[in-house]
Amino acid sequence: MxxxxxxxxxxxxxxxxxxxxxxxxxxxxxxxxxxxxxxxxxxxxxxxxxxxxxxxxxxxxxxxxxxxxxxxxxxxxxxxxxxxxxxxxxxxxxxxxxxxxxxxxxxxxxxxxxxxxxxxxxxxxxxxxxxxxxxxxxxxxxxxxxxxxxxxxxxxxxxxxxxxxxxxxxxMRRDAVAVPEHWTIGQVIDFLRAGEEITTDFWEVFVVDPAHRPVGTCLLSWILRTPRRIAIADVMKREQTLIPVDMDQEEVALRFQKYALISAAVVDQAGRLVGMITADDVVHIIQEEASEDILRLSGAGEDDINEPLPQTVRRRLTWLIVNLGTAVIAAAVVGLFQGTISHLVALAVLMPIVSGMGGNAGTQTMAVAVRALALNQLTSSNSIRVFVREFRIALVNGACLGLLLGIAVSLIFRSTDLGIVIALAMVINNLVAGIFGVLVPVTLEKLRVDPAVSSAVFVTMATDVMGFFSFLGLATLWGLGG
Missing domain, CATH: 1.25.60.10 (MgtE N-terminal domain-like)
Known part of the structure; x- marks a missing residue:
């Protein structure tokens, strides 16, 4: 050079x-x-x-x-x-x-x-x-x-x-690799080597009948380790997970997770092979669905930091207006006890604690229930058992929180009666949180409404309303405002 x-x-x-x-x-x-x-x-x-x-x-x-x-x-x-x-x-x-x-x-x-x-x-x-x-x-x-x-x-x-x-x-991808069931391993290998139109990214070969319906699947590793003279029908795995072409992508992701799939055949209404879905496609779906559920639980819908400002404002404002309506209902409940509150100002100081703690407990239960529904862990066969489990958890948590808060209030305000009332209200509202945290998502699921979208509104309204009503109602019955 x-x-x-x-x-x-x-x-x-x-x-x-x-x-x-x-x-x-x-x-x-x-x-x-x-x-x-x-x-x-x-x-x-x-x-x-x-x-x-x-x-x-x-x-x-x-x-x-x-x-x-x-x-x-x-x-x-x-x-x-x-x-x-x-x-x-x-x-x-x-x-x-x-x-x-x-x-x-x-x-x-x-x-x-x-x-x-x-x-x-x-x-x-x-x-x-x-x-x-x-x-x-x-x-x-x-x-x-x-x-x-x-x-x-x-x-x-x-x-x-x-x-x-x-x-x-x-x-799905359309370029699934399919071979007839009467071929030998040698014919399959020759086809894979000579096929110029075959995709380069695949892990298994689908075996089809004359009507192009999948009858089995065979991993590439099995093909490479099998003598050429053996029929692929003798090597293939006949049990396979077939994905209907109109199945929701979230259900597709659940099947991949449940059966540890690398890829799966997609079939039309007649059962014919029309494509395949691979694990890397499902990874994006899992991330997308998880992010979507988190945003919906918060009332942000499908918000994104790159979304245009007007669309973001409109989506968030819609749910904030709905939440404003539930807040008005809670305020109306407080208005029923104005006389009691005016005689004992401590009630106004303490009542947000009861509703706030109930809201937190309800959010915890609701999040667990929505996740269980999304993963098919919560079904009609075990809903009663899950309901009883969450009720017991709410009872124990409410008793512990009520005891701690009741003692603190008794010492600070020097009123045993006030401590007892707030302790009982804490137990009641935690039970409400446990009940509605499961009941609302399950009911919405039965009504074909996405529980991730609307559960938070109803659960929050229940804990706010019952928190104020139980605390102020017990205080009135106890004569604290007299």
Whole structure:
């Protein structure tokens, strides 16, 4: 080689934008912190170079990164910086990056792309990932993207879009590997080696009958360790978990968890194999469903820090108005005992403790019940046993808290009667919390209403109302306000 072969590339504004020449990209350990998150210093450096017009510098920083890290970078920069960052990284933002990106951020970027560009990206992805990108687009944009796709890709995506949202049909991949049951292991191996259209990511082969209905499944490890002359029907496992195409994705995730599945065949109404779902698809579903339930329990719905402000305000305000209504009901109960409270101001000081502790106990019980319902651990066959268990827990907790609070109130306010009243009220409200914490989610489940959405409102209302009513009612009967 000549000396010119090692000549350094030109440095200056012409080569690296208007600013200073970019330095070498930081090593991976300087991009991430100990929790594998992008460091704020790295994100700031990317933004600074972007603002300074140093496009080559931005690309040099981002190009070595994994697709998931590039997606994280877009979520961490400001909303106004995302379009210019996308323009600077033209060619680096492929389907893998968009598939890893937050839904709201991805929608913003897709709005900046033409239908042809979106179609090119979708064509690179598995069908399920392509559907995730296209399904939330406006109908006119969706049609434009579908027209720009290859016929085979368009047919697969249109078929997926015909299934209900959050169903196995939307989640599945179409490129399941299937072989007839009369083949030998040697024929299967030859088919897998010669098949140019076969997906490269699979762990098992599905065995089908002449009607293309799954009759068994065979792991790749079994195929590799079996002599070529043996029929695959003699090796395959006939017991398998089949996923109906219209099954809800949450139920799909539960089946994968229950049966420790790596992949599973998806079948249509006639029982024919139409695709497969793999464990990596289910990991996203588990995370999505868990986050959704947590947000719904708090009344935040499907809130996200990247969601536009007006939608966030509208969603949160709706539930806050509902909670305002329950607070008015609780205040009305307090109003029934104005005379008692006016004679003993200590009641006004202490009554929030009873309702607040009941609310906390109700939230604990409700969270356990909602989780058990989501995991199919709480069913009609054991609901009575769970109800009795939570009732006993509430009784013990209420007695312990009531005893502690009663002694403290007796000593502070020098009133044994007041201590007894608040202790009894604490026991009563904890029992109410235990009862409603299970009863409300189970009842909503029976009524086909998502218990994660509405349980908190009813449980909170019950503990607030009964907390005030039991404490002030007992105080009135005891003659404390006389």
């Amino acid at each position: 000549s000396e010119s072969d090692f000549e350094a590339p030109p440095i200056g504004p012409d080569a690296a934008g208007e600013g200073a020449p970019p330095g070498p990209p930081p090593p991976p350990e300087n991009r991430h912190d100990e929790d594998d998150r992008l460091k704020s210093e790295f994100v700031s450096e990317v933004v600074d170079r972007l603002h300074g017009g140093d496009i080559d510098g931005v690309r040099s920083l981002v190009e070595p990164m994994h697709a998931a890290d590039i997606a994280d970078l877009f979520e961490l920069v400001g909303r106004d910086d995302r379009p210019p960052l996308a323009a600077a990284l033209a060619g680096l933002i492929d389907g893998d990056v968009l598939a890893e990106m937050n839904d709201w951020v991805r929608d913003e970027l897709i709005d900046e792309l033409s239908a042809t560009q979106v179609a090119e990206i979708a064509g690179e992805l598995e069908t399920d990932d392509a559907v995730a990108i296209i399904e939330d687009m406006e109908e006119a944009d969706q049609r434009a993207v579908l027209r720009a796709l290859d016929p085979d890709d368009r047919a697969a995506i249109e078929e997926a879009l015909s299934y209900p949202e959050e169903s196995a049909g939307r989640l």
